[in-house]
Amino acid sequence: MRLYPESAAVQLEFEKVKSLLEEHCKTVLAKNKAANLRLHTKKEYIDLELRQSYEFKLLLQQSQYFPNDFINNISKELKLLGIPGATLVGEQIILIRRLAANTEAIFRWFDYEKRIAYPSLTQVVQHTYYEKNIIELIDEIVDEGGLVKDSASNELATIRVNLYRRRNELRKIFEKVLHKLAKSGYTADIDESFSNGRRVVAVQAEHKRQVKGILHGESDSRRTAYIEPEETIELNNEIFSLENEERKEVMRILKQLTAALSRHALLLQNYFEIAGEFDFIKAKAKLALDYNGEMPNVVDKAHIQLLNAYHPLLFLYNQKSNKKTIPVTLTLDDKARILVISGPNAGGKTVTMKTIGLNQLMLQSGLLVPVHPASVMGIFKQLFIHIGDTQSLEFELSTYSSHLLHMKYFIETCNGKTLFFIDELGSGSDPNLGGAFAEVIMEELNKKHAMGIVTTHYLNLKVMANHTHGIINGAMAFDERNLQPMYQLTIGKPGSSYTFSIAERIGLPQHLIHKARKLVDDDHFRLDKLLNNTEQNLQQLDKEKKELHKLLKENERMKKEMEFVLNKEKHKQQVELLKEQNKIAEDRISYLKDMERKLKQIVLDWKKSEDKNEVIKHLQNLLFKKKEQIVVNKLAKKVDSRYKELKTEITVGTLVKLRKNYQVGEVKEIRGKRAIVQIGLLPMNVDVADLVAVEKLAEAGTNR
Numbered sequence: 001m002r003l004y005p006e007s008a009a010v011q012l013e014f015e016k017v018k019s020l021l022e023e024h025c026k027t028v029l030a031k032n033k034a035a036n037l038r039l040h041t042k043k044e045y046i047d048l049e050l051r052q053s054y055e056f057k058l059l060l061q062q063s064q065y066f067p068n069d070f071i072n073n074i075s076k077e078l079k080l081l082g083i084p085g086a087t088l089v090g091e092q093i094i095l096i097r098r099l100a101a102n103t104e105a106i107f108r109w110f111d112y113e114k115r116i117a118y119p120s121l122t123q124v125v126q127h128t129y130y131e132k133n134i135i136e137l138i139d140e141i142v143d144e145g146g147l148v149k150d151s152a153s154n155e156l157a158t159i160r161v162n163l164y165r166r167r168n169e170l171r172k173i174f175e176k177v178l179h180k181l182a183k184s185g186y187t188a189d190i191d192e193s194f195s196n197g198r199r200v201v202a203v204q205a206e207h208k209r210q211v212k213g214i215l216h217g218e219s220d221s222r223r224t225a226y227i228e229p230e231e232t233i234e235l236n237n238e239i240f241s242l243e244n245e246e247r248k249e250v251m252r253i254l255k256q257l258t259a260a261l262s263r264h265a266l267l268l269q270n271y272f273e274i275a276g277e278f279d280f281i282k283a284k285a286k287l288a289l290d291y292n293g294e295m296p297n298v299v300d301k302a303h304i305q306l307l308n309a310y311h312p313l314l315f316l317y318n319q320k321s322n323k324k325t326i327p328v329t330l331t332l333d334d335k336a337r338i339l340v341i342s343g344p345n346a347g348g349k350t351v352t353m354k355t356i357g358l359n360q361l362m363l364q365s366g367l368l369v370p371v372h373p374a375s376v377m378g379i380f381k382q383l384f385i386h387i388g389d390t391q392s393l394e395f396e397l398s399t400y401s402s403h404l405l406h407m408k409y410f411i412e413t414c415n416g417k418t419l420f421f422i423d424e425l426g427s428g429s430d431p432n433l434g435g436a437f438a439e440v441i442m443e444e445l446n447k448k449h450a451m452g453i454v455t456t457h458y459l460n461l462k463v464m465a466n467h468t469h470g471i472i473n474g475a476m477a478f479d480e481r482n483l484q485p486m487y488q489l490t491i492g493k494p495g496s497s498y499t500f501s502i503a504e505r506i507g508l509p510q511h512l513i514h515k516a517r518k519l520v521d522d523d524h525f526r527l528d529k530l531l532n533n534t535e536q537n538l539q540q541l542d543k544e545k546k547e548l549h550k551l552l553k554e555n556e557r558m559k560k561e562m563e564f565v566l567n568k569e570k571h572k573q574q575v576e577l578l579k580e581q582n583k584i585a586e587d588r589i590s591y592l593k594d595m596e597r598k599l600k601q602i603v604l605d606w607k608k609s610e611d612k613n614e615v616i617k618h619l620q621n622l623l624f625k626k627k628e629q630i631v632v633n634k635l636a637k638k639v640d641s642r643y644k645e646l647k648t649e650i651t652v653g654t655l656v657k658l659r660k661n662y663q664v665g666e667v668k669e670i671r672g673k674r675a676i677v678q679i680g681l682l683p684m685n686v687d688v689a690d691l692v693a694v695e696k697l698a699e700a701g702t703n704r
Contacts, residue, residue: 001039001040001041001361001364001380001381001383002381002382002383003039003195003382003383003384003385003404004382004383004384004385004409004413005385007578008383008384008385009361011387012354012357012358012361012383012385013313013354013358014361014362016313017287017312017313017355017358017362017367018034018035018037020287020290021034021037021283021287021367022035022283022343023285023288024180024282024283024284025274025279025280025283026071026072026274026279026283026285027071027073027275027279027280028075029272029273029275029276029277029279029280029691030276030277030279030280030283030375032486033276033280034244034283034541037367038365039361039364039365039366040364040366041379041380041381043299043300043379044297045366045496046298046363046364046366046379047298048120048123048366049284049365049366049419050295050298050363050366050368051119051295052120052121052124052281052284052366053281053284053285053293053295053296053366053367053368054120054122054123054285054288054295055118056121056281056284056285057281057285057288057289057368058203058271059118059285060282060286060289061289066109066278066282067105067106067108067109068102068105068106068275068278068282069102069104070098070099070102070275070484071275071279072095072098072099074092074095074099075272075273076095077095078152078265078268078269078272080092080258081096081258081261081265081268082260082261082262082265085255086258086262087251087254087255087258088254088257088258089146089254090145090146090147090148091146091253092144093141093146093254093257093261094138094144095137095144095230096134096138096261096268096607097138097139098137099268099271099272099275100131100135100138100268100271100649101128102271102275103271103274103275104130104132104135106125106254106278107125107130108272110122110125116648116658121278121281124274124277124278124281125274127414127689128267128274130269131264131267132158133264134261134264134268137257137260138257138261140152141253141254141257141435141686142257142397146169146301148250148253148254149211152253152675153249153253155249156246156249156253157249159242159245159246159249160246162242163239163242165241166235166238166239166242167239167424169230169235170199170235170236170239170416172228173231173232173605174199174201174229174232174674176231177201177229177231177232181201181203181287182212184207185207187201187202187203187204188202188203188204188223188224190642192323196216197243198216198228198236198238198240199228199232200228201226201227201229201565202225203224203225203227204223204224204225205218205222205223205225206450208225208227211227211229212230213228213229213230213232214227214228215226215227216228226370229231236522243678245514271576274368284367284558285368287367287568288367288368289316290316290344291312291316291370292310292315292370293312293367293368293369293370294368294369294370294371294375295310295368295373295377296363296369296371296372296373296375297374297375297376297377298363298376298377298378298379299376299377299379300378300379300380302378302379302380302416302417302418302449302451303330303333303376303377303378304330304331304333304356304360304377304378304419304451305331305332305333305375305376305377306329306331306359306375306377307329307370307371307372307374307375308327308328308329308371308372309327309328309329309355309356309359309369309370309371309372310325310327310355310370311325311351311354311355311358311370311678312358312359312362312369313358314351315370317505319569322606326348326488327489328352328355328356328489329489330356330474330489330491331491332451332452334470334474334673335469335470336452336470336471337446337449337450337471338442338445338446338450338451338452338454338465338470338471338472338473339452339453339454339473339474339491340442340454340455340456340465340471340472340473340474340494341353341453341455341456341462341474341475341476341489342455342456342457342461342462342464342473342475342476342494343475343476343477344476347402348476348488348489349423349455349476350423350455350485351487352388352453352476352489353387353421353423353643354387354421354452355457356421356453357383357385357419358378358423359371359387360377360380360383360419360682361383361415363377364379364380365394374572379417379429380417380418380419380451381417381418382413382414382415382418382419383408383419384407384410384413384414384418384419384420384421384452385421386403386407386410386420386421386422386423387421387423396477402673404437405428407422407441409451410422410445411439411441411444411445411448414445414448415448415449415450416448416449416450416451418448418450418451418452418594419450419451419452419616420450420451420452420453421452421453421454422452422453422454422455423455424455424456425441425442425455425456425458425459426452427440432521433457434458435458435459435460435461436460438456438460438461439460439461439464442454442464442471443463443468446468446470446471446649446665449603462494465494466494468657472491472492473492473493473494474489474490474491474492474493474494475489475490475493475494476488476489476490477489477490493615494688495560502656512595546624554615565668566657571596583627602618605618616667624673635661635662635663636662639657639664641697642681642696643655643657643664643694643695643696643697644695644696644697645692645693645694646692646693646694646695647693648690648693649693650667650670650691651667651670651691652667652668652669652670653666653667653697654666654667654693655694655695656675656691656692656693656694657691657692657694658677658686658690658691659690659691659692660677660690663679664679664694665678665679665680665684666678667691668683670688672688673687673688673690674686674688675687675691676688677691
């Protein structure tokens with residue numbers, strides 16, 4: 001991607017983003033990639049890097065462990081592997097082993113399911129393989145501390161066995177000599193020491209001539225002399241020789257191991273780059289988490305459709321201060337290529353431009369951007385920017401001359417794949433002349449199909465944007481009552497500069513304000529006032545719209561709650577119905593089981609009993625008693641609905657009801673404890689205790 005001027009990345013604060021990214025990197029390779037972040041113009045590269053960052057972001061959000069813990073810089077060691085005859089020492093070989101183990105862990109992590117779930121991360125290791133022979137070669141020779149093992153060669157094993165024996169002999173002889181000298185009172189406060197790798201006795205200087213051996217030196221105070229006893233000289237010489245042989249054998253083995261590893265030098269270099277690449281991807285994912293970076297849809301054309309886009313650095317700054325960051329939503333396409341933003345100073349026009357520009361640079365460098373994931377971002381091959389005072393002392397150019405020089409470059413170089421940002425187009429000269437040039441410049445940029453954002457206070461540019469195809473107006477919202485910018489971009493209408501409103505709010509004398517108004521063209525003043533009122537009305541409408549939306553959401557919530565309560569009550573009724581049905585079913589099952597048991601008993605009684613009639617009688621009672629009971633129950637309900645029970649004495653002529661079968665009749669005669677009752681045409685002799693006096697109820701609807 002081509003940037004103009006060279007300081008464009010600095011002006012858009014892209015360098016600060018790179019610095020933040022570098023802080024998240026742990027390896028040298030990742031830090032270098034962050035410091036030299038490339039801006040791609042090919043969609044496949046951008047898509048791949050965005051997907052890799054997004055997939056690693058998912059891993060971090062899900063707290064999944066990714067096994068890439070190798071952060072050492074072993075560039076020197078890998079370079080030595082490629083030099084014939086070079087030798088790596090134990091510590092360097094251990095670093096090589098750690099790199100191989102790290103790669104093994106990565107390949108184990110990428111099982112079949114992970115390769116399907118994270119296809120973009122898989123591409124980092126897709127064109128290489130893990131060689132287990134590297135770790136096996138090292139483990140045969142070197143231990144965990146980087147020391148060559150005794151088993152590395154037969155010669156080394158023999159040398160070390162001899163060394164062990166000679167050192168034991170030396171220890172025994174030296175202890176005898178030391179004990180003898182101490183007993184004689186010759187030794188100093190410190191009994192022994194080492195000099196040039198040889199064990200020596202520390203004796204008092206006045207007794208040094210009484211001790212036979214080689215004098216190795218004296219202390220600074222000259223009170224202590226260090227002497228190698230005569231008895232240990234031969235053994236020390238032998239041990240020194242064996243140690244020299246051990247060093248030679250160890251170096252031979254390490255050289256041989258280095259030669260064996262050098263066959264995998266390119267593969268190890270690849271492993272090193274893989275570790276750095278995953279560290280770099282992780283750093284991008286961690287940075288995205290800091291500012292809520294997302295992966296928008298990327299299209300291979302000049303297009304910008306941003307939803308809730310934030311300036312990442314402003315977002316981080318406001319986050320520390322617990323302030324809200326106002327997002328930007330806008331669309332630039334073939335129908336609306338250039339956006340002209342107007343409004344008061346310090347209202348957020350420049351921040352809006354920088355938000356769009358910085359997010360575009362971040363996207364084309366493979367960084368997730370702080371936008372809604374439904375946003376659509378295109379790819380540009382050129383990005384031009386002109387912000388702030390560009391006075392050039394070197395070329396003795398004024399601010400406006402420098403401004404025109406930049407505009408000349410824009411017009412000559414821009415094309416349909418160019419994204420540009422111009423702050424205060426035409427400023428620095430006479431308003432009428434500067435406005436005329438600004439209009440011509442913007443018209444030319446529009447003809448070249450360049451896409452970009454222009455900020456201005458010029459009225460003619462606002463008017464031009466309103467009637468020129470490809471150019472649209474935009475305004476930064478301003479709270480006129482509280483005299484505060486709202487940092488909110490509104491597309492489709494120009495904005496007022498609020499010049500007189502700001503002057504009144506800050507307390508500028510009224511006679512000066514009136515005088516200034518008289519100097520302004522009436523049409524110009526009326527238009528600015530109209531823009532002012534329109535913006536305030538739109539803000540009020542937007543506020544009412546939000547309130548209405550809030551009420552609609554509350555209404556929807558209450559509707560859902562009501563549906564939930566109704567469904568709950570309906571469910572409760574269904575549960576009660578099922579309980580009742582279950583109870584009836586349980587009673588029926590209980591009755592059938594009891595009936596089955598009684599029938600079985602009747603069958604047994606039939607087989608055993610001689611009186612078959614008695615058994616038949618029991619069977620009849622069992623089978624038909626229930627039906628009789630049902631008939632009686634029905635008759636009882638019918639009688640109770642027509643007659644009312646009385647607590648009077650039963651005499652001749654009293655209307656009575658039989659308690660057992662609920663039949664109703666009249667008493668004709670009483671014979672002691674029994675009575676003759678006329679039921680229909682049939683007189684019955686009934687016990688008086690089985691009778692109850694009743695009277696007939698009046699039928700519904702009958703006049704009394």
